[in-house]
Amino acid sequence: MKTPRFLTVMLLSAGLALFAAGCSVVQKGADVLSGQGKISQKDRDTIVKTSEAVRSTFADLSEEEEYYIGRSVAAMILSKYPASKNDGAAQYINLVGNAVALYSDRPEIYAGWHFLILDTDEVNALAAPGGMVFVTKGLLRRCRDEEMLGMILAHEVGHVCARHGLQSIKKSRLVDAFRLIGQQAAQRYSPENLAQLTNIFENVLGDIAEQLIERGYDRKYEYEADRLAVKFGARTGFDPDGINRFLKTMVGDSSSVSGKGWFKTHPSPEDRMTGLAKEIGSLSAVPKIDPVRTERFRQFLGSLK
Amino acid sequence: MRTPRLRAVLLTLLLIVAIGWAADTLVVKIQTTQLRKSPQYFSQGLAALKAGDRLEKISESSGWIQVKTSGGVVGWIHSSAVEVTKFNLLAMDKSMKTQATASEVALAGKGFNKQVEDKYKSKHTEMNFAAVDAMLQLKTTLAQIEDFLKKGKLGESRGAK
Numbered sequence: 001m002k003t004p005r006f007l008t009v010m011l012l013s014a015g016l017a018l019f020a021a022g023c024s025v026v027q028k029g030a031d032v033l034s035g036q037g038k039i040s041q042k043d044r045d046t047i048v049k050t051s052e053a054v055r056s057t058f059a060d061l062s063e064e065e066e067y068y069i070g071r072s073v074a075a076m077i078l079s080k081y082p083a084s085k086n087d088g089a090a091q092y093i094n095l096v097g098n099a100v101a102l103y104s105d106r107p108e109i110y111a112g113w114h115f116l117i118l119d120t121d122e123v124n125a126l127a128a129p130g131g132m133v134f135v136t137k138g139l140l141r142r143c144r145d146e147e148m149l150g151m152i153l154a155h156e157v158g159h160v161c162a163r164h165g166l167q168s169i170k171k172s173r174l175v176d177a178f179r180l181i182g183q184q185a186a187q188r189y190s191p192e193n194l195a196q197l198t199n200i201f202e203n204v205l206g207d208i209a210e211q212l213i214e215r216g217y218d219r220k221y222e223y224e225a226d227r228l229a230v231k232f233g234a235r236t237g238f239d240p241d242g243i244n245r246f247l248k249t250m251v252g253d254s255s256s257v258s259g260k261g262w263f264k265t266h267p268s269p270e271d272r273m274t275g276l277a278k279e280i281g282s283l284s285a286v287p288k289i290d291p292v293r294t295e296r297f298r299q300f301l302g303s304l305k
Numbered sequence: 306m307r308t309p310r311l312r313a314v315l316l317t318l319l320l321i322v323a324i325g326w327a328a329d330t331l332v333v334k335i336q337t338t339q340l341r342k343s344p345q346y347f348s349q350g351l352a353a354l355k356a357g358d359r360l361e362k363i364s365e366s367s368g369w370i371q372v373k374t375s376g377g378v379v380g381w382i383h384s385s386a387v388e389v390t391k392f393n394l395l396a397m398d399k400s401m402k403t404q405a406t407a408s409e410v411a412l413a414g415k416g417f418n419k420q421v422e423d424k425y426k427s428k429h430t431e432m433n434f435a436a437v438d439a440m441l442q443l444k445t446t447l448a449q450i451e452d453f454l455k456k457g458k459l460g461e462s463r464g465a466k
Contacts, residue, residue, distance in 0.1 A: 063334045064356070065417040071437050072425060078436040094445045095453040099460065102346060102450060108386035110335045116440045132440065146457070181415050189420055198424040201417055205425075237459035293457045 055178045058166040063130075066166060067110040070130025072205050073165065073212065077118075077126060077134055080213070084117035084137065084304075092300045093117055093153075096146065097133055100154045103235035104228070106131075106161040115153065117304075123250070124265070126212055127156040129165040140304060142249050146293035147242030151233045155243065158228030164221045168211035169204050176200050216265030223267070223275050230279040239289045240280045244273050331372060331387040333358040340380035344369030347451050347461070351380040360387065 097115035247269035339350035360372035454460035
């Protein structure tokens with residue numbers, strides 16, 4: 001009798017593993033089967049355990065979880081840098097950013113795309129998971145036209161689309177979190193589980209902050225974001241060379257090199273320009289800069305002071 | 306020995322049927338969105354959709370999916386707004402109807418959610434969540450983006466996608 005029963009469990013487990021999603025769902029699904037007397041409590045536990053193993057990487061985080069992680073990363077950034085109070089400038093930056101996001105691979109994101117100017121002279125741009133993107137006044141002042149800004153925002157949108165922030169999370173944290181989440185059937189967490197899960201959440205934020213703010217992403221992620229920027233920016237209609245023209249302003253800038261922000265967290269401008277030129281060269285049609293956009297960018301820059 | 310073997314076969318069949326059915330069912334995974342008349346953002350909105358709404362897939366065209374709502378409205382939705390359901394094995398339990406996807410972990414009140422954020426906030430009062438809320442309050446409408454693209458000779462105005 002043992003073999004067929006084992007087969008039943010294995011088939012169910014394998015099926016559930018292949019198509020598994022949420023532990024709670026699996027738990028309830030197993031409950032359903034268990035309640036109907038189809039499988040034993042032991043078998044049920046096996047299935048739940050299998051599902052826990054399935055939800056184990058950053059890719060298994062839901063959109064809502066990504067949003068809540070992103071909110072806390074954004075709160076960290078905003079406790080470090082003040083937000084600009086200029087409403088007109090905020091509206092413009094959101095229009096440029098949302099235009100690019102609309103032509104990205106992820107036009108729809110949990111709570112929509114949001115862009116914010118940080119009131120600092122440091123040169124930097126950052127993207128929290130969930131579509132919250134930050135750009136500093138110092139960086140904006142280096143831009144000469146809308147193409148430069150559009151392409152920088154397209155690079156940040158690229159990081160979010162490829163979920164680079166979430167990829168910084170150590171796998172063990174997620175394994176622990178998913179196990180804990182799978183353990184509780186109730187809608188709200190018990191105080192003990194909540195405390196444990198919040199501890200894991202803090203470590204998750206620490207992993208992301210270390211990469212995003214302190215050390216910078218792995219170089220391969222920066223190059224991937226550049227490739228995505230060319231794709232999204234050109235689709236929107238921006239001259240993708242805008243990002244190269246921006247990077248040229250950074251070459252040999254010792255004040256920035258020795259300072260914080262961009263240079264600490266990005267590969268050298270020279271290395272990036274080589275990759276970008278190749279990417280732009282592979283486009284079938286390259287949009288050109290338009291004076292209408294440059295003029296509205298100048299107005300925006302004038303209002304930023 | 307027969308009964309368990311038969312049970313295994315039946316369960317496998319059930320799983321296959323459930324998976325086949327699941328392939329045509331989608332769940333909205335973002336907070337809110339619109340069902341559109343044609344496969345493009347600036348086309349007329351037909352119905353408001355929210356996270357957890359289930360849709361029946363009809364066809365697909367360059368990143369857009371033609372769907373039917375539970376209310377019978379047919380329209381288009383961008384693929385980034387939905388997730389294909391998994392686990393329709395659970396459709397046998399009617400109460401599970403809105404919880405059958407990966408994203409539904411969060412909808413079921415699980416995962417990193419508001420409860421976890423609130424606990425984190427209480428431990429870290431130095432984190433500026435008020436500024437995050439203010440950032441998220443600034444909404445950019447599709448009409449504003451369309452106007453911005455048009456005036457800047459971007460997007461459809463330059464003959465792009």
